[in-house]
Amino acid sequence: MKTIKITGMLALLLCAMVTLAFRAPGYTITGTFMGLTDGTVLELVPSGSHDDEKAIGNATVKGGRFTFTGSVTEPRLFRIVAKGYYGGCQIMINQKATNVIVNAKASLSERNGSKFLDLQDLKVSGSPIHEEYLQKVAYREQLNQEHMAYNKRGEAIAKQVSNARRDKNNAKLDSLYKTEAYKTFEAEERAFFSNVTKTSTDLIMANKDNWWGAFLMLNAYSYFTPEQKPLFTSLSKNAQESYYGQKIKEELFPKGFLNEKAPTFEAATNNKKDASLIQLVKGHKYTLVDFWASWCQPCRKSIPALKALYEELNPKGLQIVSISIDKKEADWLKAEQEEKLQWPSYLDKGATSAAWKIRAIPAMFLLDEKGVVVAENVTIAQVKELLK
Structure with missing residues (x-):
């Protein structure tokens, strides 16, 4: 009986050792941003790609101090930002950067209608790969x-x-x-x-x-x-x-969505109401999803042609849905009012354009009545040809 107990304990110990061996190395980022009020929420956001990535951690400032913990399996660039603000700082870490220290003088400001986390005298230590990163991008x-x-x-x-x-x-x-x-x-x-x-x-x-x-x-x-x-x-x-x-x-080399169900749709109207893609395609033979933004001149210039297309084919079963990728709601609302869109118009809540892999705009996708993508990255002329 003693032998069985000892063997069982040894097996558990070995399992624990194997788990530790394969666990991704952990990091701790300890920071001091003097000047921020207690309760300010900071976020750790993956950076370095073209994606609008979501925060993977948050920390509440107390006495100017904050801490992030996590793990990486290969080198990654992160950005520390104040929630709802631009600015902040970037930090490169890898498996060896286990204890990173970040110090700066910080302040929150507003410029041209946008909020910023401004940092001065920034110093990052404990991450040699961060120093290498600074040299590479100098x-x-x-x-x-x-x-x-x-x-x-x-x-x-x-x-x-x-x-x-x-x-x-x-x-x-x-x-x-x-x-x-x-x-x-x-x-x-x-x-x-x-x-x-x-x-x-x-x-x-x-x-x-x-x-x-x-x-x-x-x-x-x-x-x-x-x-x-x-x-x-x-x-x-x-x-x-x-x-x-x-x-x-x-x-x-994008895979695309042809002949597949349309991706995630998370957007809101100007009166803050959400809508599902199923609701939008219901009752229409085809739906043209148009990604645009207030600052995109080619997008704005294409709107008269979209209106002509809508006037011609909406009675025959075509719906148009516009999704703005504007970062500022005010910019979208102003452009929407100026353009007087005649079809459903939404502001991306953050996940839609990423899910649809939007890299450049305007970008248009044609869906059938079941919400299946039948054409992607099409022009208005191509849509007219397809729907003849």
Whole structure:
């Protein structure tokens, strides 16, 4: 009997040791943001990708102090933000960064209708990979300086061109385009963006054999087009299969939703009412889901054509649903009022555009009466052709 008990205890101990061996290494981020009032809620948000990722942890400030705990299986970039605010700071951690300390002077402010967490004298310690991250992305500051410099030199001519475009004064524009000042500005702009491409590509290729290559590729581009496929395929297998490599792959080689049920729909109307996609497609042969934003000029320019399409085909069974990805509700409401949309209009509550893998707008999807995607990333002309 004693032998059985001892054996059972040994088995439990071995199981515990195996569990600990395979458990992801844990991290603790201890911070002091002096200047924040007690009760301020901070969030730890995954960063470094093009996704609008959700917070994976929150902490309440007390005496300026806060703590986040969690685990990672490979290097990840995180952002510490105040809930409902922009700004904050970024921290790179990996399995070895078990005890990270973050110190800064902090304040909450509001500028141009947006709220910000402003940090000064930021210091991050306890994460060697964070120091490496700062070195890897230092080139961006140099590029920012060059960008400001050539724009400063061409400020006068750029302002004249902008005013002429605003006034739709084509004769004035033609005259300005022929000046030496504009030719110089245009040449410097081309040289700058050529340098941006070369600098970022060289850095990516210098790190192509590990996850840094994929991370730096995400860091260099705001979005991807098919033109970046060769750059991605030049990365090593390890880089492509890393967390950030998989994020790039999802964008460059999207699976799509064709012949599948439409993804998550979480959006609200201007009177705060939610609606399900099932409700929206009900009673309609087809539904065109249009993702747009107040700041997207191509989106705004396409609205007259959408109205014409709606007027022609709505009596025959076509519904249109507009989903704005605006961050500010006020911006969406203003644009919605200006455009006077004749069909259901919603503001994304945060999860919809990510679920539909929206990378650029306008983006349109055609659904059948059961909510199944029958065409994706279509143009208005293609929709008309499909529905003949």
